[in-house]
Amino acid sequence: MVIDLLRDWGTGLDQGLYHEAITYFLGGSHAVHRPIETFWQGNAIGKQNADLVAPDTAFEITCLRKAAEAYEPHLRRFLINTNLNRIFWVNVVSGEVTFTLLSR
Numbered sequence: 001m002v003i004d005l006l007r008d009w010g011t012g013l014d015q016g017l018y019h020e021a022i023t024y025f026l027g028g029s030h031a032v033h034r035p036i037e038t039f040w041q042g043n044a045i046g047k048q049n050a051d052l053v054a055p056d057t058a059f060e061i062t063c064l065r066k067a068a069e070a071y072e073p074h075l076r077r078f079l080i081n082t083n084l085n086r087i088f089w090v091n092v093v094s095g096e097v098t099f100t101l102l103s104r
Contacts, residue, residue: 001025002090012094015063022061026053037083056085063092075102
């Protein structure tokens, strides 16, 4: 779905437009934007909303021109401190798209 979207729209748009389109195709905000458990040192400490494609899988869309590699450790820490098993991360920059699957 993301590849088809990028082929149709291109890679130079705002991150919010890509996120909104993917959310729409996954069933809308009510189906995608869901609370997940958060943990610290193994203890449940609360809930935080995440964008999910499955109960244990989130997605993240960024348009980072610089420091994309510096963003990955933040996503990994988020993954470790939630009940998620995977994060699909797509970074879209004019002319370049990176797909990364982060998993436990």
